[in-house]
Amino acid sequence: MKLIIRSLVTLIFIALNFSSIAAPRDVVFISEPLKKKNVELPSCIPLVVKVGKKTTSFRDSNKVWPKVKLRNETLDSFKQHNTFAQCIQNTASYTDRFTSAHFAALGEKSIAVGMPLEFALMILGPPNQPPSVMGYVNPLTGKAETIKTYIWMNIFGRTKGLQTFFSILGASALGVAAATSSAGTALDSLAIANAANTANLTMWSLNDFSKARIVTIQVDESNQIKMFTAM
Numbered sequence: 412m413k414l415i416i417r418s419l420v421t422l423i424f425i426a427l428n429f430s431s432i433a434a435p436r437d438v439v440f441i442s443e444p445l446k447k448k449n450v451e452l453p454s455c456i457p458l459v460v461k462v463g464k465k466t467t468s469f470r471d472s473n474k475v476w477p478k479v480k481l482r483n484e485t486l487d488s489f490k491q492h493n494t495f496a497q498c499i500q501n502t503a504s505y506t507d508r509f510t511s512a513h514f515a516a517l518g519e520k521s522i523a524v525g526m527p528l529e530f531a532l533m534i535l536g537p538p539n540q541p542p543s544v545m546g547y548v549n550p551l552t553g554k555a556e557t558i559k560t561y562i563w564m565n566i567f568g569r570t571k572g573l574q575t576f577f578s579i580l581g582a583s584a585l586g587v588a589a590a591t592s593s594a595g596t597a598l599d600s601l602a603i604a605n606a607a608n609t610a611n612l613t614m615w616s617l618n619d620f621s622k623a624r625i626v627t628i629q630v631d632e633s634n635q636i637k638m639f640t641a642m
Contacts, residue, residue, distance in 0.1 A: 475536030
């Protein structure tokens with residue numbers, strides 16, 4: 412009996428330790444953009460955290476943005492969330508700008524029409540230059556509208572951390588810790604659960620442009636994606 416109890420205690424101890432290692436506890440999602448000089452990381456981007464004695468450093472999981480350091484006493488003013496879903500659902504800048512279909516598209520490692528530009532920025536990093544702006548009259552509505560065009564050059568090499576990025580993002584989109592043996596399990600479940608939602612979306616797989624030299628994304632006045640090209 413004692414042997415059985417000891418075995419159970421040992422198994423529980425191992426399971427708890429495995430869970431603490433596998434779960435992305437050092438990743439946070441902050442409800443406002445983080446700024447460094449002229450660079451601004453988008454709100455809710457997955458951030459790997461390293462806490463020091465006086466400062467805390469944040470680095471995006473895809474490693475396409477510069478590190479940001481903040482003094483520890485300033486962190487209390489930031490709203491932090493444990494999951495991507497919680498963050499974007501409680502961040503004013505994302506209100507009415509995403510759907511469950513966009514979650515599913517991310518689960519399939521794709522960018523989709525109608526997504527907030529910030530989702531693409533999390534993946535690709537900062538554009539090479541400020542956006543070009545074009546105004547036109549929408550023939551369907553007769554109203555003046557504005558289109559912004561963002562360009563990334565020599566994108567090859569920027570997406571090396573995509574597996575880590577999507578492992579964290581996929582688990583968080585489901586609101587669960589990534590404690591499974593396969594990091595892709597949460598992503599697969601998300602894609603399957605929302606397959607019907609993505610059926611009518613225009614999507615671009617990240618595999619299509621991971622080696623592209625030039626990536627172009629056009630957005631409307633609400634910064635939602637309208638067009639995407641990769642060459």
